[in-house]
Amino acid sequence: MPDPPSAVPLLAWYDRHRRVLPWRVTGPPGSADPYRIWLSEVMLQQTTVATVGPRYDRFLGRFPDVAALAAAPWEEVAAEWAGLGYYARARNLHAAARAVVARGGFPDTEEGLRALPGIGAYTAAAVAAIAFGRPTVPVDGNVERVVARLLAIRDPLPGARRLIGPAAGRFMEQEAARTRPGDFVQALFDLGATICTPRRPACALCPWRDDCRARREGIQDGLPAKSPKAARGGRQGLHFLARDPAGRLLLRHRPPEGLLGGMLEIPGAPWREEPWELEEALPHAPLPGLSWTLRPGTAHHSFSHLDLEMRLAEAAAPDSPAPPGMTWMEPGAARAALPTAMRRLLALAEGPLAEGVGGVASGISGARGARRRGTLG
């Protein structure tokens, strides 16, 4: 494996062109607030900078430090995270905050951070480098791409990680990188995000343009190679929205683990491959004896590994206590606390009755749009 290029031109480029981001503080290595760095890294897991920006500020406003987060009940954390996805991140964030408070502060080493829930190899290295100035290189999607191109690694991901990781770590053998570890790793992120992009990288602007083996060989567009991934399966759901005389909605707590774990949902029949008829789904209704009316149209939502299509039945319910595991909630609070798939289902109830009005782009289809895709038989 050849030596990685000099850190000096990358740091010089970073000093001129770095992105201005809410969690990015300027100061000497080790001066950053580890809570803020940690929160940003967790939010940024598989989530774009543009999405995280406003949510990060909102979250910090509500939970300004690790003690405030640790003291908060789970329901408040879940509602604040709603819509961001990968809800295990919120559960682990909450648990880790309590662990940090219990031990009297953040661990300041990679190994110590790695032991906290929700902190894997990447996040431990990122917090160690950015918040504590440790000489370690976190390997995210950006770094994988930059290193694979710099060294012209043709092996497909994810297998190529066994080559990319050690190669990336060798950057910290250089004095220039060790002097500014946090800046150096963020420079790698910025290079991957703005210059060494997945498609059509702007090699002419790259501080490493003369060091890059992929560019020299003209294969930068095809790197890193990736192994083919499995196709997404389809699922069908039928959900039941009950309103009490005060207009409140009956919601159900999902199990703490698994898909949308720990979040609220509109109760319904289990998702399966075949569509549900109202009659056969009735035993899964949250309250017995109600008169359910099926709404026109469907709400659809794609998760990472499955495409979900949901229909909605509605009923007026008498004033009654919520069944175990369920809760009555005002519509506004309900919408705020629900994950996106359920917000789309809820929008089906709030939307117009007329057909063909819902937008496909928003994940809601009227009867016409659904028929066009052949989903209504």
Next chain:
DNA sequence: AATTCGGGGTA
């Protein structure tokens, strides 16, 4: 090593 976890922006 392969799956299971969300959701949105982009070409």
Next chain:
DNA sequence: TACCCAGAATT
């Protein structure tokens, strides 16, 4: 559409 995003945990 398909791909990608400052990945982690489980099997």
